[in-house]
Amino acid sequence: MIYSKVIIIGGGPAGSTCGWKLKQNGIECLILDKQEFPRTKLCAGWITPRVINDLKIDINDYPFSLAEFNKFHVHIYNKELIIKVRQYAVRRYEFDHWLLQRSGVNIYTHEVKHIKKDGDYYVIDDFYYCKYLVGAGGTFCPVYRTFFRDIHPRAKDLLVVTLEEEFPYDYFDANCHLWFLRNKLPGYSWYVPKNNGYLNVGIGGFAEKLKANNDNIKNQWQFFINELERLSLVKNHRFNAGGYVYYIRNRVDAVQKDSIYLIGDASGLATRDMGEGIGPAVKSGILAAEAISSGKPFSLGPVRKYSFSRYRTAAKLFVAYLINKRAGIE
Secondary structure, X not given: OEEEXXXXXXXXXXXXXXXXXXXXXXXXXXXXXXXXXXXXXXXXXXXXXXXXXXXXXXXXXXXXXXXXXXXXXXXXXXXXEEEEEEEEEEOHHHHHHHHHHHXXXXXXXXXOOOEEEEOOEEEEOOOEEEEEEEXXXXXXXXXXXXXXXXXXXXXXXXXXXXXXXXXXXXXXXXOEEEEEOHHHOOEXXXXXXXXXXXXXXXEEEEXXXXXXXXXXXXXXXXXXXXXXXXXXXXXXXXXXXXXXXXXXXXXXXXXXXXXXXXXHHHHOOXXXXXXXXXXXXXXXXXXXXXXXXXXXXXXXXXXXXXXXXHHHHHHHHHHHHHHHHHOOOO
């Protein structure tokens, strides 16, 4: 059997950041992930300056594509609002692999099937065992499923379903576009051009609200790609979208049980305004590593609930204006 003081299940940004921080603190750890890296990861790939700072990244030294945006073109109904931002877009295929390598942690390709507690240790598939266990395996994390599902049930109305695709494309519009409330989608859609000729387009919406509207994400996807064609943003491309699911941030008080910790999407941390997952994943990985290193209780309270509070306010004001305008209220 292979022993490590800490075993992290999941090698995405949450897991790799936790491992990186633990190693800085002199704590032995290893990472298990069911896939070999680099691997395809569906994601718009937005990261904020806060993420850059948390990870201590010098953007001039980052060896892969990093698109910088200073504005979002936000479309609400048929109106457009330009919001100033400072935001970056990465390709997760590159970014996640780079973070994992930078962590310096030993990585094993292994799909976890069974976890049990044996005295003071946690035994994984009768082959790996550890003193501390970190669940960073995303929405379907086996650590959540085994130890937290009953004490930390997820709210069905916070489940988001998505469809998206990232592909090489000679785009003409280098701006980032977001569409809200289009075709009654209970969520938003996006167009994110990236460096080196890649484009990411996608949609995300609340599963329960779609169901209540007798709708589904596939219907919304078809509408969206037709709109991309109509707007000449993407033309003559044969789409091959993939999907994933995640949970929007709710209560996160049940994220530690004895020497087990939940981080990233395994604990349901996507921001309430933009559904951003990378920032909360990184911050939660750092907090878990600090809790393990210090022996202090683990809390995700410091992880921000919103991505851009002031921009969210601006968008709300704009929606209120449109509603009032329709009602004849100036």
